[in-house]
């Protein structure tokens with residue numbers, strides 16, 4: 375049974391400071407929102423994902439709008455209003471359950487997601503709570519004024535899981551202003567099962583939380599580097615394909631596929647980082663179906679394989695080595711095309727070129743060489 379995910383990301387993160395809303399700020403090499411989104415993308419049994427965005431976060435609307443797995447909808451004046459809009463966006467989907475999660479909790483584990491989903495087999499609602507272990511005081515003017523019994527107290531976390539129709543009806547009946555969806559569910563008479571929360575599943579709220587979240591994410595991070603190198607010889611022709619862009623030239627490049635030397639080096643760099651061999655292993659040159667093939671097929675395969683193995687492409691750097699054609703005027707278009715094929719931001723891709731000072735085979739204009747590095751992050 376598919377479980378939908380509703381990620382609320384329309385807050386302004388005022389307590390976290392830092393200028394940019396916290397979900398768009400960098401954390402362990404990526405943005406907070408990327409960590410959270412990918413945790414749910416990677417979880418088994420997840421169906422539609424609704425991302426609730428502030429209307430003014432235009433860059434996010436453009437970026438995430440291109441992802442076919444996501445449905446975007448506008449946030450409201452407070453968290454509960456944003457959740458209501460997200461639930462409305464789920465109307466008509468086949469999902470019967472929903473996990474509602476703060477985008478500001480990027481350290482959510484696969485184990486916790488699975489536990490909440492499993493608990494929904496037995497209960498109409500389930501949410502993680504951390505039993506309070508510290509003594510509790512009341513205080514005023516910098517001094518302790520009393521103590522409170524901690525017995526039976528829990529710190530509430532997300533993802534909070536619900537049968538979809540039940541939480542939709544609960545929100546419709548609620549006057550608003552709830553701290554979380556458990557409060558809304560309980561007001562509608564739903565029993566909410568508590569599953570054990572995780573200390574690492576913090577909500578980034580204040581400036582110091584970034585450092586703690588970064589430590590948590592980095593301790594499980596699997597950083598991989600791969601390199602790729604390729605050469606193609608010039609032959610007759612009137613253009614070359616380089617990093618997915620057709621570049622006018624008085625000769626073409628020879629090869630079994632479209633001979634896109636840059637894209638081949640990048641593809642091999644990704645395979646290398648994954649320890650999955652090279653293009654020849656996945657697309658043997660002896661196979662006639664790849665004759666004249668668009669090299670985007672190879673690159674897309676490497677990118678998909680990285681995702682299947684639990685890795686994100688952090689960045690790519692590719693250097694083309696040739697005297698001619700001049701690469702500079704095409705470099706940005708090349709980065710854009712590669713980004714489109716890989717489904718990552720163009721700012722994560724660098725394409726540059728150098729001559730070899732007329733030395734060697736590239737210097738003599740006999741062919742083009744390309745060298746690429748890919749950095750992948752998993753875990």
Ligand SMILES: Nc1ccn([C@@H]2O[C@H](COP(=O)(O)OP(=O)(O)OP(=O)(O)O)[C@@H](O)[C@H]2O)c(=O)n1
Pocket residue numbers: 382383384385386387388389390397426449450451452453456457475476477478479577578579
């Ligand atoms: N109108 C709102 C307010 C909050 N949220 C989301 O609700 C989650 C939990 O809220 P909180 O930590 O309070 O986030 P902010 O409202 O962004 O923070 P602050 O109160 O410090 O401004 C966050 O993922 C936030 O983006 C939302 O989608 N819409």
Ligand SMILES: C[C@](O)(CO)[C@H](O)COP(=O)(O)O
Pocket residue numbers: 453476529530531532553554555577579
């Ligand atoms: C839903 C929540 O994450 C539960 O802990 C929390 O209530 C939302 O954030 P806020 O800081 O209470 O606004």
